[in-house]
Amino acid sequence: MHVVVLGAGYAGVTLARKLEDSLPQEADLTIVDEAEDHLVQHEVHRVIRRPSITDAIEVPLESLFDRAEVVTARVESIDTDANEVALDTGETLTYDYGALCLGAETAFYDLPGVEDHGLPLKSVADAEAIRERALDLFDSDEPASVVVGGAGLSGVQVAGELAALADEEGASDRIEITILEQLDSVAPAFPDAFQDAVADELTARDIEIHTETAVTEATDSTVATRHEATGETDELDADLFVWTGGIAGPEAMAGDRPVVRRDLRLTKSTFALGDTARVVDADGEAVPASASAAIRAARPAAENIAKLVAWQLAGSEGFEPELTPFRFNVPGWIVSVGDGAVAQVGPEVVTGSAAKALKASVGAGYLSSIRAVQKATELVGEEIEA
Numbered sequence: 001m002h003v004v005v006l007g008a009g010y011a012g013v014t015l016a017r018k019l020e021d022s023l024p025q026e027a028d029l030t031i032v033d034e035a036e037d038h039l040v041q042h043e044v045h046r047v048i049r050r051p052s053i054t055d056a057i058e059v060p061l062e063s064l065f066d067r068a069e070v071v072t073a074r075v076e077s078i079d080t081d082a083n084e085v086a087l088d089t090g091e092t093l094t095y096d097y098g099a100l101c102l103g104a105e106t107a108f109y110d111l112p113g114v115e116d117h118g119l120p121l122k123s124v125a126d127a128e129a130i131r132e133r134a135l136d137l138f139d140s141d142e143p144a145s146v147v148v149g150g151a152g153l154s155g156v157q158v159a160g161e162l163a164a165l166a167d168e169e170g171a172s173d174r175i176e177i178t179i180l181e182q183l184d185s186v187a188p189a190f191p192d193a194f195q196d197a198v199a200d201e202l203t204a205r206d207i208e209i210h211t212e213t214a215v216t217e218a219t220d221s222t223v224a225t226r227h228e229a230t231g232e233t234d235e236l237d238a239d240l241f242v243w244t245g246g247i248a249g250p251e252a253m254a255g256d257r258p259v260v261r262r263d264l265r266l267t268k269s270t271f272a273l274g275d276t277a278r279v280v281d282a283d284g285e286a287v288p289a290s291a292s293a294a295i296r297a298a299r300p301a302a303e304n305i306a307k308l309v310a311w312q313l314a315g316s317e318g319f320e321p322e323l324t325p326f327r328f329n330v331p332g333w334i335v336s337v338g339d340g341a342v343a344q345v346g347p348e349v350v351t352g353s354a355a356k357a358l359k360a361s362v363g364a365g366y367l368s369s370i371r372a373v374q375k376a377t378e379l380v381g382e383e384i385e386a
Helices: 010-022 041-048 051-057 124-138 153-168 192-204 291-313 352-369 373-385
Strands: 002-006 028-033 037-039 058-060 069-072 075-079 084-087 092-094 097-100 144-149 175-180 207-210 213-218 222-227 233-237 240-243 270-272 332-337 340-345 348-351
Touching: 002 010, 010 028, 010 097, 010 291, 041 051, 041 124, 041 153, 041 373, 051 058, 051 124, 051 373, 097 291, 124 144, 124 153, 124 240, 144 153, 144 233, 153 175, 153 192, 153 207, 153 240, 153 332, 175 213, 192 207, 192 332, 192 340, 192 348, 270 291, 332 352, 340 352, 348 352, 352 373
Parallel strands: 002 028, 002 097, 028 069, 097 270, 144 175, 144 240, 175 207
Antiparallel strands: 037 058, 075 084, 084 092, 213 222, 222 233, 332 340, 340 348
16 A cells, blocks of 8 residues: 655645554555755745745755655656656656645746746745845845735745845835735735735835736836726836746646645545645635645645545445545734734734744744754744844
8 A cells, every 4th residue: 555645845744744643554655756855935035035044944854754755756747547656767656545745836827028037936046046136136236126926925025025135235225126916905815904914014114015916028127017907007117026926736737726625635546735736625615825724734634545545454345434624724824024024813913023923933833843843943043033
């Protein structure tokens, strides 16, 4: 009996660790990822201003598991009918039960010039590229314009880091930062009070906010836009253009993000969770693509896979076991904005030092949960310094 977890992001790592404890000993467990390290993705924006944080947010995969075999390879394709996975090494893995946790790629929507000129933020290398370009501008003594496309949490955090970096470099008086959002508010998927507080934090850092504004084209020095309500077009100077405007499925799934529902099952033997899938939970609610959702989905996914493996090893007698439904309940949301942060816990929204402390505790708590305690300590130190 072979269980394969594809991807070692939040969903994959959390799922594989839970499966180590819950799978029958007769079952083999494999986790596959193209990187040797697990990346704490929600902190990668910090690399733009604090490259030293990289050490705290990259954790060697081999250190996280006792039982799972770690395979370092890129997933090229997945045949969920045949339960086969083709790797870039030429090897084909077969599984009895599999979990697709490959995360998502940046979506460029075939907008002219956006992929060519918009820098994404999905990796440490992406953050380093943004930092390098920003420092070139900030150190030039010339006025410059920065445009961030997309005002979800990732875009908000990028804009905040760039504003803080400009301030540290003594360039804030000649650097104009604009954040664009196609919908009618920043952080559009989140509660109104949270949105308002995020907008206030951006404005306090002289970041110009353009909502209901869609990017239509980009060149090496401009970003063209269209106002969604009026149809009015505009062209913004963009010496640096960062694109965080959406996500698509992984290349191994041809960019698709399939819908899975309460049991997180894509087929009888394949599960999908995290950003790889569009998840609808047991209450019929669409689950936002986020680290917290990926981590929380791993628990019922692990329970369900373990139940099915045990049932099959016992001879598959009787009915298939009842599977645990996934209900997404999260106590709140948090986002950093440069040196500050916004947190919502229940109905209450907090900013300032309290929100910043919460942000540090969330990252450290996650790292501790995957037994990267030293990394957790390092991250707290970096967050306090930020």
